[in-house]
Amino acid sequence: MSPLAEFYLAHGFWLWLAVAGAVLAVEIAFGSGWLLWPAASAAAVAVVSLFTDSATVEIGLFAVLTIVTTLGARRFWPRRTEAAPDINDNVARLVGHHGRVTAAFVNGAGRVLVDGKEWAAETEDGSPLDLEAIVEVTGLSGGSRLRVRPPG
DSSP: OOHHHHHHHHOHHHHHHHHHHHHHHHHHHHOOSSSHHHHHHHHHHHHHTTTOOOHHHHHHHHHHHHHHHHHHHHHHSOOOOSOOOOTTOTTGGGTTOEEEEEEEEETTEEEEEETTEEEEEEESSOOOOOTTOEEEEEEEOSTTOEEEEOOO
């Protein structure tokens, strides 16, 4: 067995700190929130391992602490009540922006230029809009069609 492995087996404190560090690294990499509590439990067991040499006690304590902290955190951790907007949704981010009509609206449908891109659009009330009129994006109307209205 390598000297490093012998060292870790002989000193439970460092073994549990290594486990805590590894689990914490995975949590940081993936950001799930679930692995934070096993990492904290492993760190707590590292401290306890300074006072006991029983691997059975340490493993049992780790299991119990992991379950208790995970369930406790889920109970008291604030839950997200609304879906967060997708940062990659190019259409939804345009809501509230202003644009310019590039093709006159006939029967409430036309084209607008918003943030340097031309989009198909329709007015909220079906009213016509003149070429070069300024509009405000108020929402989406199916897929990538913008719903617009004159600002104000």
